[in-house]
Amino acid sequence: MKFVDEYRNSALVAGLTRRIHRISTKNARFMEFCGGHTVAILKYGIRQLVPQNITMLSGPGCPVCVTDNADLDKAIALAKLPGVILTTFGDMLKVPGSYGSLQTARADGADVRIVYSTMDALQIARDNPTKSVIFLGVGFETTAPTIAASVLQAEEERIKNYYILSLAKLCPPVIKALLDSGEVMLDGLICPGHVSAVIGAKPWEFIARDYGIPCVVSGFEPLDILQCIGMLVSQVEAGRSEVGIAYQRGVRPEGNKAAITLMAEIFEPCPARWRGIGVIPGSGLKLRPEFQCYDAEAHFEINPGPSLEAHGCICGDILRGVKTPGECQLFAKVCNPEKPVGPCMVSSEGACAAYYLYGEGV
Amino acid sequence: MNERVLLAHGSGGKLSHELVAKHFVKELFNPILAKLDDSAVFELSGKLAFTTDSFVINPIFFPGGDIGRLAVCGTVNDLAMVGAIPRYFSLAFILEEGFPIGDLTRIVSSVKATAKEAGIQIVTGDTKVVQKGGCDKIYVNTAGVGSIPDGVAISGANAKPGDKVILSGSIGDHGIAVLSQREGLSFSTELKSDCAPLGGLVSAMLEASSEIHSLRDPTRGGLATTLNELAMQSEVGIKIEESKIPVRAEVRGACEMLGLDPLYIANEGKLVAIVPPDAAEKVLVAMKTNKYGGDAVIIGEVTAEHPGRVVMKTNFGTSRIIDMLTGEALPRIC
Numbered sequence: 001m002k003f004v005d006e007y008r009n010s011a012l013v014a015g016l017t018r019r020i021h022r023i024s025t026k027n028a029r030f031m032e033f034c035g036g037h038t039v040a041i042l043k044y045g046i047r048q049l050v051p052q053n054i055t056m057l058s059g060p061g062c063p064v065c066v067t068d069n070a071d072l073d074k075a076i077a078l079a080k081l082p083g084v085i086l087t088t089f090g091d092m093l094k095v096p097g098s099y100g101s102l103q104t105a106r107a108d109g110a111d112v113r114i115v116y117s118t119m120d121a122l123q124i125a126r127d128n129p130t131k132s133v134i135f136l137g138v139g140f141e142t143t144a145p146t147i148a149a150s151v152l153q154a155e156e157e158r159i160k161n162y163y164i165l166s167l168a169k170l171c172p173p174v175i176k177a178l179l180d181s182g183e184v185m186l187d188g189l190i191c192p193g194h195v196s197a198v199i200g201a202k203p204w205e206f207i208a209r210d211y212g213i214p215c216v217v218s219g220f221e222p223l224d225i226l227q228c229i230g231m232l233v234s235q236v237e238a239g240r241s242e243v244g245i246a247y248q249r250g251v252r253p254e255g256n257k258a259a260i261t262l263m264a265e266i267f268e269p270c271p272a273r274w275r276g277i278g279v280i281p282g283s284g285l286k287l288r289p290e291f292q293c294y295d296a297e298a299h300f301e302i303n304p305g306p307s308l309e310a311h312g313c314i315c316g317d318i319l320r321g322v323k324t325p326g327e328c329q330l331f332a333k334v335c336n337p338e339k340p341v342g343p344c345m346v347s348s349e350g351a352c353a354a355y356y357l358y359g360e361g362v
Numbered sequence: 363m364n365e366r367v368l369l370a371h372g373s374g375g376k377l378s379h380e381l382v383a384k385h386f387v388k389e390l391f392n393p394i395l396a397k398l399d400d401s402a403v404f405e406l407s408g409k410l411a412f413t414t415d416s417f418v419i420n421p422i423f424f425p426g427g428d429i430g431r432l433a434v435c436g437t438v439n440d441l442a443m444v445g446a447i448p449r450y451f452s453l454a455f456i457l458e459e460g461f462p463i464g465d466l467t468r469i470v471s472s473v474k475a476t477a478k479e480a481g482i483q484i485v486t487g488d489t490k491v492v493q494k495g496g497c498d499k500i501y502v503n504t505a506g507v508g509s510i511p512d513g514v515a516i517s518g519a520n521a522k523p524g525d526k527v528i529l530s531g532s533i534g535d536h537g538i539a540v541l542s543q544r545e546g547l548s549f550s551t552e553l554k555s556d557c558a559p560l561g562g563l564v565s566a567m568l569e570a571s572s573e574i575h576s577l578r579d580p581t582r583g584g585l586a587t588t589l590n591e592l593a594m595q596s597e598v599g600i601k602i603e604e605s606k607i608p609v610r611a612e613v614r615g616a617c618e619m620l621g622l623d624p625l626y627i628a629n630e631g632k633l634v635a636i637v638p639p640d641a642a643e644k645v646l647v648a649m650k651t652n653k654y655g656g657d658a659v660i661i662g663e664v665t666a667e668h669p670g671r672v673v674m675k676t677n678f679g680t681s682r683i684i685d686m687l688t689g690e691a692l693p694r695i696c
Binding site for chain 2: 001004008010013014042043044045046048049222336337338348356357358359
């Protein structure tokens with residue numbers, strides 16, 4: 001298949017692997033920030049290819065996983081309101097909140113619908129003018145521009161029954177918070193590919209400069225990831241720390257200007273609560289005051305009750321890279337993708353689900 | 363000609379009789395069905411297999427098939443997977459009030475054609491009509507009996523270390539063809555469902571060797587789930603090679619786009635055979651000469667190691683565990 005097979009060429013994979021083994025001498029800890037990378041690394045068995053002196057850690061880059069219970073409870077409470085259709089990406093459906101999931105709310109009669117894009121949600125609003133259609137806006141810089149586009153479209157068409165519960169989050173601030181906590185020591189960061197396609201590579205420069213940690217943006221194919229690891233190893237061996245791009249076909253240093261402009265037009269930064277990490281200033285996106293009529297939180301009155309965490313679940317530690325899924329006493333015993341206890345086991349990009357699915361730590 | 367199904371078509375009265383006579387008995391005619399007694403009466407001796415399956419697919423017509431063909435194939439294949447020769451079937455419909463008679467006629471002709479191809483007879487049936495909204499257009503149930511030839515002992519529990527794992531052709535065609543037609547997800551593809559009756563293929567395989575240990579059709583849950591079932595039932599490990607598994611470019615493309623894995627996508631005309639090593643080549647040759655086994659290939663083998671688990675050697679020489687399908691296959695979020 002064009003544009004895929006080229007990046008899964010086994011001879012090139014073998015060549016890159018040999019090169020990494022040849023140049024790598026120092027012990028190094030690399031974190032892949034993005035859940036999509038965690039899945040690809042486990043799916044293609046890339047940990048089996050890198051030398052033993054390199055340790056790979058999984059980071060907090062799964063938007064489903066970092067959604068705080070209190071925020072999820074809000075979404076469920078909104079879904080239960082009469083006359084509301086809650087639209088969401090499929091991954092959120094099964095995540096257990098404090099008192100149930102969107103899936104159980106749906107079974108109890110709430111109108112919860114899976115959509116593949118914000119434009120599908122907007123179409124549902126057009127088709128159901130007597131209902132209030134809320135889009136559950138979970139995602140990173142990848143999703144935020146598409147939410148912004150749907151708000152602009154609603155504005156243009158004067159659609160009055162479309163709302164956003166904005167739980168959108170920004171990636172660079174959470175990495176800064178992780179590094180500032182001092183809990184994880186990193187020698188290299190595999191920067192997210194799709195997020196960087198939007199924001200560019202420049203927003204990672206402070207990590208290389210202020211923390212002395214090499215950063216390389218990676219794509220999601222085996223060759224992308226191995227090239228990225230190779231570039232990180234080169235920097236580690238040479239004692240350098242810079243921002244590199246191993247995903248030239250998708251990422252430019254300055255990012256996607258149209259998407260960035262669109263985001264800034266509709267959203268402004270706000271503090272956001274990350275599961276397991278806490279409130280990080282400037283790490284969330286809320287609708288600007290002039291678009292408040294689309295803000296579900298401003299429009300609907302809900303009382304989701306106090307949020308509760310599942311006993312024994314260490315998703316928070318896993319998201320911070322402090323622990324691995326195998327170290328959780330619930331992993332694969334009580335918690336599995338069929339009956340998930342925490343979000344990292346639900347999301348297709350969650351570390352626990354990926355470890356479980358591809359047999360790491362079982 | 364916009365005739366539609368009415369509640370009275372399922373009431374047992376005059377309209378019911380008309381429907382049965384005109385659309386079912388006439389189309390699916392055979393002497394056993396035509397008697398129209400309360401039960402079909404027939405003779406069969408020896409070891410028998412009996413199975414049932416219900417079909418609620420949406421959309422009811424899809425590229426490469428429809429709910430009628432699927433309903434016959436599903437039960438034919440379940441019988442074939444224990445080595446039985448499929449013979450006598452029941453066919454039951456639950457129809458939603460207002461369902462177009464024209465669509466019903468199309469479905470019944472498809473049942474007729476598929477039954478003929480599979481060499482089975484529909485010998486009894488039933489029709490119920492529910493109020494508008496009481497079901498989604500049409501549900502179909504089939505049950506079937508088949509006879510198992512002497513000396514055939516096929517079971518998911520019979521896989522032995524050293525056996526070869528044969529796959530009859532490319533995976534994921536049915537699931538992706540159906541998905542491509544779903545409301546809100548339409549994408550254009552030339553792909554057709556692989557929906558097919560596999561009784562003839564299995565007969566040809568058994569003629570080549572009666573030593574086949576296990577057969578299974580990887581329907582819902584896909585190849586990955588089927589291999590896991592076999593590994594667990596036989597308490598053995600299964601090792602497969604990624605490079606050997608045929609996947610059409612259209613299926614790979616759609617899976618890439620939707621964030622799905624072809625290993626977990628449904629098939630309706632494929633089978634997995636577990637065969638002793640010395641019989642594998644003979645069985646493979648027999649499969650390749652059959653219409654529904656042209657792309658058959660050995661994809662791996664049964665091992666004594668890691669019982670109950672399926673491990674795949676990737677194209678990069680690494681290996682990973684292939685687990686069963688968990689939950690619904692949901693597209694990714696970013």
